[in-house]
Amino acid sequence: MTANLNLETLPRHQAATVDSIEWTRLATPEARRLRELGFDAGVSIEVLHRARFGGGPIACRIGRMTVALRRAVAGAVRVSLDPLPAE
Amino acid sequence: MHASPLVAMVGNPNAGKSALFNALTGARQKVGNYPGVTVERHSGRLSLDDGRPVELVDLPGTYSLDPVSADERVTVDVVTGRGGFERRPDAMIVVVDASNLDNHLRFALQLIALKLPVVVALNMVDLAERDGLTLDPDVLARELGVPVVPTVAVRRRGIDVLKAQLGILLGQRVPTRDAVDAVPEEIGVLQRRARQIADAATVSETPTRRWNHALDAVALHPVVGPVLLVSLLFVMFQAVFTWSEAPIAVIEGGFTALDSAIKSVMPDGFLRSLLTDGVIAGVGAVVVFLPQILILFAFILVLEASGYMVRAAFLMDRMMSRVGLSGRAFIPLLSSFACAVPGIMATRTINDEKDRLTTILIAPLMTCSARLPVYTIIIGAFIPNTRVAGFVGLQGLVLLVLYLLGILGAFIAALVLRRTVTQGASSGFMMEMPKYQMPRFRDVAIGLWQRAYIFLKRAGTTIALTTVILWALLSFPKAPEGQSQVNYSVAGRIANGIEVAVRPIGFNRDIALALIPAMAAREVAVAAIGTVYAVDDPEDAKGERTIVDNLRHRWTLPTALAFLMWFVFAPQCISTIAVTRRETNGWKWPLFMIGYLFAAAYIMAGLTYWLAVAVGL
Ligand SMILES: Nc1nc2c(ncn2[C@@H]2O[C@H](COP(=O)(O)OP(=O)(O)OP(=O)(O)O)[C@@H](O)[C@H]2O)c(=O)[nH]1
Ligand SMILES: [Mg+2]
Numbered sequence: 001m002t003a004n005l006n007l008e009t010l011p012r013h014q015a016a017t018v019d020s021i022e023w024t025r026l027a028t029p030e031a032r033r034l035r036e037l038g039f040d041a042g043v044s045i046e047v048l049h050r051a052r053f054g055g056g057p058i059a060c061r062i063g064r065m066t067v068a069l070r071r072a073v074a075g076a077v078r079v080s081l082d083p084l085p086a087e
Numbered sequence: 088m089h090a091s092p093l094v095a096m097v098g099n100p101n102a103g104k105s106a107l108f109n110a111l112t113g114a115r116q117k118v119g120n121y122p123g124v125t126v127e128r129h130s131g132r133l134s135l136d137d138g139r140p141v142e143l144v145d146l147p148g149t150y151s152l153d154p155v156s157a158d159e160r161v162t163v164d165v166v167t168g169r170g171g172f173e174r175r176p177d178a179m180i181v182v183v184d185a186s187n188l189d190n191h192l193r194f195a196l197q198l199i200a201l202k203l204p205v206v207v208a209l210n211m212v213d214l215a216e217r218d219g220l221t222l223d224p225d226v227l228a229r230e231l232g233v234p235v236v237p238t239v240a241v242r243r244r245g246i247d248v249l250k251a252q253l254g255i256l257l258g259q260r261v262p263t264r265d266a267v268d269a270v271p272e273e274i275g276v277l278q279r280r281a282r283q284i285a286d287a288a289t290v291s292e293t294p295t296r297r298w299n300h301a302l303d304a305v306a307l308h309p310v311v312g313p314v315l316l317v318s319l320l321f322v323m324f325q326a327v328f329t330w331s332e333a334p335i336a337v338i339e340g341g342f343t344a345l346d347s348a349i350k351s352v353m354p355d356g357f358l359r360s361l362l363t364d365g366v367i368a369g370v371g372a373v374v375v376f377l378p379q380i381l382i383l384f385a386f387i388l389v390l391e392a393s394g395y396m397v398r399a400a401f402l403m404d405r406m407m408s409r410v411g412l413s414g415r416a417f418i419p420l421l422s423s424f425a426c427a428v429p430g431i432m433a434t435r436t437i438n439d440e441k442d443r444l445t446t447i448l449i450a451p452l453m454t455c456s457a458r459l460p461v462y463t464i465i466i467g468a469f470i471p472n473t474r475v476a477g478f479v480g481l482q483g484l485v486l487l488v489l490y491l492l493g494i495l496g497a498f499i500a501a502l503v504l505r506r507t508v509t510q511g512a513s514s515g516f517m518m519e520m521p522k523y524q525m526p527r528f529r530d531v532a533i534g535l536w537q538r539a540y541i542f543l544k545r546a547g548t549t550i551a552l553t554t555v556i557l558w559a560l561l562s563f564p565k566a567p568e569g570q571s572q573v574n575y576s577v578a579g580r581i582a583n584g585i586e587v588a589v590r591p592i593g594f595n596r597d598i599a600l601a602l603i604p605a606m607a608a609r610e611v612a613v614a615a616i617g618t619v620y621a622v623d624d625p626e627d628a629k630g631e632r633t634i635v636d637n638l639r640h641r642w643t644l645p646t647a648l649a650f651l652m653w654f655v656f657a658p659q660c661i662s663t664i665a666v667t668r669r670e671t672n673g674w675k676w677p678l679f680m681i682g683y684l685f686a687a688a689y690i691m692a693g694l695t696y697w698l699a700v701a702v703g704l
Contacts, residue, residue, distance in 0.1 A: 029155050029438055030515050036150035037519060038190045040278050048300065049307040049401075056405040057414065057516055059307055063282075064187050064218075066303075066520040068401045068414070073515060 005081065007060065007074035012047045015082040018062075025076040034073065038063050045079055091132075091140040092257050093174060095165055097198055098182035099191045100124075100148030101521050103210040106240035107182055108145035111250065115533050116145055118241075119391040120521050121418065123148070123436035126158040128165055135254040144176070147435075151274070152197055157435040157443070166201065178204040178256050180249070185215035185222055185237070186522065188288065192231075192281035193274070199233055204256045207235045208249055213242070214522060219293035227288040241527060302523050306398045316402050323386040324490060325483040327379050327459070334378035342371035361558060364621035369554025372617035372634060373610045374546050376460040381535055383456055387425050388534045392526035396421070397518055404516045410498045411505030413437070413516040416446040420497070423453035424490075425538075427663045431670055441511035445504050447667055448680050451658050452497035454490045457609040461654050462489055464613050468638040469647045492655050496687065508679070545608060553604045554614045561622045573600075573623040592689060593649040593696030595642065605659045612659070645699035649692040656688035 010016055020041050023031050039062060048066065049059040059068045096104040100122030109116055112131030117124055129145045146165055147158035154160040164170025166179070181198050183191035199205050209224055228235040234252050238245030306312055346367050353359040390396055396418055404414025415437050423430030430450045437443040454462075466482050473481045505511075557578060566575035573579040573596070582600035589599050597619050605612035613634075620637040638647070658664065658681050667677040 027515070030517065032153060033150070033155060033517050035274050037517065038278065040275060048303060051307065051309060051401060051405055057401055059303070059401060059520060063189050065190055067517065068397070068520055069517045070515055073517065
């Protein structure tokens with residue numbers, strides 16, 4: 001159901017978790033910085049903002065941090081939705 | 088032999104290293120709420136409680152020991168002792184942000200693995216509390232195996248304990264192992280360990296109102312965000328004009344009073360002319376702009392301290408990517424509005440070399456505060472002080488247009504450069520967004536004070552010296568009765584020569600005269616014109632006519648507009664050229680920069696002049 005979800009397509013304010021990151025899709029310095037900013041399988045993530053209509057960067061919460069990144073990079077971050085908390 | 092041990096401040100960007108450094112040493116290093124404020128190493132001294140001196144060095148923040156950008160390389164070189172610095176630190180203060188522990192601990196673990204004596208400063212515990220986090224420093228110390236001191240750098244909390252810990256650390260004299268010996272661990276492994284430790288050290292976590300997110304909902308909104316950014320910049324430029332009127336009048340009054348006081352006590356002659364026509368007319372013409380420069384700086388400092396800067400970079404990234412830059416470049420470019428020199432230094436945080444070079448080359452197109460005097464005086468003389476659409480001042484509007492022209496010019500230049508001399512893959516944009524903070528009055532005040540000091544010092548040295556030289560060149564040889572003193576003087580003869588080259592773009596002799604000394608600093612153009620009219624004022628023997636009256640009398644509107652346009656582009660600043668040489672390691676790029684900017688200035692000023700003449704202005 002959530003097989004092909006990534007950070008680029010993740011709806012705003014949907015609690016999600018990083019599944020895996022397709023490192024090979026990223027340039028080396030980019031991949032390293034992404035790692036250093038805490039992107040890692042199992043970390044909770046949420047899209048906060050998307051700049052303008054299409055094309056602009058994405059702001060997301062990763063762990064306790066807010067990070068801005070471009071969509072192309074976000075596309076390499078595979079995520080899965082967290083189960084909805086019981087009412 | 089080194090008498091005092093060397094201690095380095097290391098940690099993630101924006102952890103509060105410089106704030107802590109200031110608290111420990113009493114220094115006034117720049118602090119700001121965005122990653123990448125510090126881009127150089129800075130040394131300071133502190134005395135431990137028992138009087139032992141320690142040399143403390145503040146370093147740029149970095150995320151790991153694998154540097155990606157020039158500023159990070161500085162830190163890694165110092166910490167590992169590889170950069171040809173005289174020695175490795177004897178100990179480190181590793182600064183971590185308590186409200187962002189899991190991420191900062193990862194780098195802390197890497198640093199601790201270097202086996203240098205370490206004390207961890209658990210900084211920003213106040214922010215962690217604000218976020219509803221309670222941490223146990225003892226658990227943290229046990230897990231990390233090094234002492235941990237909770238601190239709030241900006242309120243000087245924990246500073247004494249930190250000092251005491253440092254004393255213990257340096258007293259032990261642990262033999263230091265070489266950095267290269269440290270086993271590099273896989274980053275993912277460190278990351279997970281860091282998260283575990285952070286979890287263990289977290290006593291409780293109560294959800295609080297996320298007003299950070301509420302602010303971002305506005306600041307980063309796809310429609311409201313850009314409107315807010317443009318409005319902020321607009322208000323900034325309007326304020327530069329409207330708020331400065333009263334203080335400028337006071338300073339002007341002061342100089343006029345000084346001028347008449349000198350004239351009333353000193354007999355007419357060489358010395359009096361040097362003082363009134365040279366120093367007061369020249370330096371006074373520039374010092375008058377202090378209020379405007381401070382207002383501009385106050386805005387920029389508040390934006391930097393609040394955390395809005397990275398939001399602006401976020402909003403600008405799309406537009407910047409169109410010209411081959413990243414939103415990251417926005418921060419150096421915005422600080423270039425204050426002065427291109429720190430702006431160019433700040434490009435060190437851009438990791439892509441071509442990207443960085445492009446940013447350096449276009450930074451002088453951002454309207455720096457040294458252009459304000461030039462713009463203001465011309466606008467004041469030629470643009471009527473009327474209101475457009477009821478509330479917008481026309482003069483402020485013209486100023487805004489000049490700023491926008493600089494920005495537009497920079498974008499076009501970047502577009503062209505990226506396709507020609509600085510070709511390369513498009514670089515990315517990835518940035519941590521700091522939490523919003525209330526700007527601290529003290530930080531802003533110190534920033535303003537430092538700026539005022541630099542400005543006045545420049546007015547008293549560079550500007551005073553160039554105007555006195557100019558005054559001398561203008562005053563000799565003495566013209567015979569009935570001839571223009573300026574035309575007869577050495578400077579006037581040179582200027583009449585240059586005028587031939589600049590006449591096609593509408594410049595007159597006075598402008599030709601101002602351009603050369605203005606290479607020292609742009610404000611000198613105003614000082615120079617002030618001096619020219621003080622020396623050469625045939626219609627007004629008492630010299631009571633102001634610069635503005637003289638300008639209105641002697642310049643046409645097309646000439647004035649061409650002059651403004653020239654200053655939008657011309658690289659009239661030796662410091663900028665020098666810092667470009669230093670940051671690009673050679674003369675190639677500064678010479679290129681001078682060439683393309685002067686060419687642009689000449690063409691644009693010429694176009695403006697002819698267009699203005701054609702439409703009958
Ligand atoms: N609330 C709070 N703010 C702090 C504290 N320490 C620093 N700050 C603020 O955090 C921001 C970053 O501080 P800096 O000292 O510039 O950080 P830095 O680690 O030197 O950053 P870089 O030079 O960019 O690596 C500034 O806005 C400081 O005022 C603290 O303990 N509590
Ligand atoms: Mg710093």
